[in-house]
Amino acid sequence: MALHDDRPVLTxxxxxVGVGLAVGLVLGGGALAVTRVLGVDGSSATTTATDVGSLYLPRPSETGxxxxxxxxxGAEPGQGASQEPSQEPTEKEKAEKEISLSAGQTQVAPMGQIDLTGVYPGGEGAVLQVQKFVSGGWQDFPVTAVVSNETFATYVQTSAQGVNRFxxxxxxxxxxxxxxKVTVG
Structure with missing residues (x-):
């Protein structure tokens, strides 16, 4: 009896397996040939300075x-660059540097969110420190706000009941x- 007659599953x-090996060898050989033709065979593992693009930077030269x-x-009309700045800020300059603060709530529960928003003309990029009035003086609260487009917004939470000043x-x-002033409680 022949081998293929007794055990058809084994055959x-x-x-x-034979067909898989043949197909694998053909595909592997083809892939190897393609990588050698395209130059991706890994034989040039290091790059040299000529392989990488270069940057041309001209030498500095004197300008006339x-x-x-x-x-x-940005100067005010009528003001030249040669004018000396005055030592005292004008009323307009003082108003431009004032920080205006408002609270979104007047009363909250303990640990309720208190929204603080405001305007700081001329204070672009400034980091503002929130302070709370405690025992007769202002103390830093662990919250800051950054001024962007001359406005800022942040929030605070406190469990100190009663009127809180920020x-x-x-x-x-x-x-x-x-x-x-915000009442907590």
Whole structure:
């Protein structure tokens, strides 16, 4: 008797393994040939300076004197660059540096969220420190707010019942806002 007559399952498995080996060898050989033709065979594992793009940076050179009028942008009309700045800030400058603070709530439960928002003209990028009035003085509260587009927003939570007073301070310029009062409890 022949081998394929007695055990048809074993014969089928052997044939499947043989076909799989043949297909694998053909596909592997083809992939190897393609990688060698395309140069992705890994023989050039290191790159040299000529393989990488280069950056051309020209040498600095002297520039000539300006030939046209000099402009200072952002100056008030009628003010030239040669004017000495006054020592005392004007009322307009004082108003531009004031921080205006408001609270979103006037009364909250203990640990309720108190929304603090405000405007700080000319304070772009400033980090404002929230302060709370405690025992006759202002103390830093562990919350800050960053000024963006001359506005800021943050929130605080406290369990101290009664009237709580808050303000924000720009420590860089020592400018303080008005205070807001919120009743907790």
């Amino acid at each position: 089928g498995l052997l044939a499947l 004197e300006p030939s046209g009028p000099l402009l200072t942008l 303000r924000v301070v720009d420590n860089d310029s020592e400018t303080a806002s008005n205070e807001v």
